[in-house]
Amino acid sequence: MGRKVTQVAFGAPELPRDKNVAAYCRVSSGKDAMLHSLEAQVSYYSGLIQNHSGWEYAGVYADEARTGTKDTRENFVRLLADCRAGKIDMVLTKSISRFARNTVTLLETVRELKQIGMDVYFEEQNIHSLSTDGELMLTVLASYAQEESRSASENQKWRIKKNFEEGKPWSSTLLGYRNVNGRYEIVPEEAETVRMIFDWYLEGMGATAIRDRLNAMGIKTRLGNRWSRSPILKLLRNYAYTGNLLLQKTYRENHITKKCIKNTGEKPMYHATGTHEAIIDMDTFNQVQEEIKRRAEHFKHKEGEETPTYPFSGMVRCCRCGKNYIRSGAPEYRTWTCRTRRKEGLKNCGADIIPEDELFRLTAEVLGGGVTEDAVRDKIAAVRAEENRTLAFRLKNGKETVKQWQEHEVVHICTEEHKRQISLKNSGRKQTEEQRRRHSERMKEYWKGRKFPEEQRQRQSEKMKAYWNDREASEAHRQTVSRMMKEMRAGNTGAGKEGDGNA
Numbered sequence: 001m002g003r004k005v006t007q008v009a010f011g012a013p014e015l016p017r018d019k020n021v022a023a024y025c026r027v028s029s030g031k032d033a034m035l036h037s038l039e040a041q042v043s044y045y046s047g048l049i050q051n052h053s054g055w056e057y058a059g060v061y062a063d064e065a066r067t068g069t070k071d072t073r074e075n076f077v078r079l080l081a082d083c084r085a086g087k088i089d090m091v092l093t094k095s096i097s098r099f100a101r102n103t104v105t106l107l108e109t110v111r112e113l114k115q116i117g118m119d120v121y122f123e124e125q126n127i128h129s130l131s132t133d134g135e136l137m138l139t140v141l142a143s144y145a146q147e148e149s150r151s152a153s154e155n156q157k158w159r160i161k162k163n164f165e166e167g168k169p170w171s172s173t174l175l176g177y178r179n180v181n182g183r184y185e186i187v188p189e190e191a192e193t194v195r196m197i198f199d200w201y202l203e204g205m206g207a208t209a210i211r212d213r214l215n216a217m218g219i220k221t222r223l224g225n226r227w228s229r230s231p232i233l234k235l236l237r238n239y240a241y242t243g244n245l246l247l248q249k250t251y252r253e254n255h256i257t258k259k260c261i262k263n264t265g266e267k268p269m270y271h272a273t274g275t276h277e278a279i280i281d282m283d284t285f286n287q288v289q290e291e292i293k294r295r296a297e298h299f300k301h302k303e304g305e306e307t308p309t310y311p312f313s314g315m316v317r318c319c320r321c322g323k324n325y326i327r328s329g330a331p332e333y334r335t336w337t338c339r340t341r342r343k344e345g346l347k348n349c350g351a352d353i354i355p356e357d358e359l360f361r362l363t364a365e366v367l368g369g370g371v372t373e374d375a376v377r378d379k380i381a382a383v384r385a386e387e388n389r390t391l392a393f394r395l396k397n398g399k400e401t402v403k404q405w406q407e408h409e410v411v412h413i414c415t416e417e418h419k420r421q422i423s424l425k426n427s428g429r430k431q432t433e434e435q436r437r438r439h440s441e442r443m444k445e446y447w448k449g450r451k452f453p454e455e456q457r458q459r460q461s462e463k464m465k466a467y468w469n470d471r472e473a474s475e476a477h478r479q480t481v482s483r484m485m486k487e488m489r490a491g492n493t494g495a496g497k498e499g500d501g502n503a
Helices: 032-050 074-084 103-115 134-165 188-202 207-216 229-237 282-298 339-344 356-367 373-379 416-427 433-448 452-469 471-502
Strands: 019-026 055-063 090-093 119-122 177-180 183-186 245-247 250-252 260-262 270-272 316-318 325-330 333-338 380-386 390-395 400-404
Touching: 019 032, 019 074, 032 055, 032 090, 055 074, 074 103, 103 119, 103 134, 188 207, 188 229, 188 282, 188 433, 207 229, 229 282, 316 325, 316 339, 325 339, 333 339, 333 356, 356 373, 356 380, 356 390, 356 400, 373 380
Parallel strands: 019 055, 019 090, 090 119, 316 380
Antiparallel strands: 177 183, 245 270, 250 260, 325 333, 380 390, 390 400
């Protein structure tokens, strides 16, 4: 019997691919020292991964000023989404406490990643989550980290309580004061701003008008930011400006959630009188509180009427300024607008206004069914409003869907009844002669103490004289204005003729 030889073809051996390795870093405070530590962690892990053979750099995910007891860390959530999408094979982190101090959150996350074959390496404890004894060690050490967090929280509570019992203020960011050795001391320039805000409110100005005036005058908040409505309303209600303190008005639920809860009798309050020099006298403060109540009556819901909530309340976030979208528009044409654009104007945020029916249509496509509040909140984690009429839906399963909405052309007509209502509304906002006189005197006093106005006016006057004495520049200016006026007249005439022709 002859021998039979068959050639067998083997494919090229499959080479093992490099691991996609990422790192996670976190600091729980926004202080400069902490942020410097975060930069050092990011730099360390970037170099470690890129210089390690067999590892492919998949990025460093970092959260600033986020506590490890919460599961709402933005970049931590993004890391998990990329792990589920198969973009990462292994995660490096400094320690268990940097990854999560909540034992339940830690174990749930590690188990989920373990099921998809993904390893988490805790450098300080030298533990791989995929190892045989990894989960046991993690359970013990995570419990220790959580207890350490609880102990630190209790120590902090004890220190705060002792300060309250001694009548010492806790906040150090109050406009008009500085906390010096546990006592408020007045900052004269900021105190003048506080007095102006109280006076303007009693003269009939609202929080929006006060905000616009402060920003126009270039006056900043205590932290150097532009003013918005919320800080002004808080300032007007702040009892500390009377020279007295009401302490422990709020408290933290626990060291896990760190939720801030209004104190309605669950904890003792402390009323300390005469603790510091007052900026606002008690009569003025009480008048402002009465005025706040009086104005609130106009917007108070009728008895038994509930404040309406909508499926997208708190869900849609602006990609430009980071604020939420709020429902707006007339009943005939509802829209969703960025809070910054709605409250502070287009100059502060130019985000697109989303038609409500388009938002519902795209959401129905994403959900594959009807749009209800329960359906939206059960399946969608957040909606990000991006440029070019784009909405990015981040689902709770880690996936992200991008949709584009269509602009509607809507003609709005202001009826006579609308005009009458607007006129009645505005008539109550006119200032009296006495209010105008007081405002004029106050502004004169305010600018009197400033060094630059007269010098600035003189420089501006000299600059304009030099400009108009320059014949070439002034003649070019006149020619430009003349040309623009001719174009404007020609455009108006053309529009009139076109309208006549259409008629």
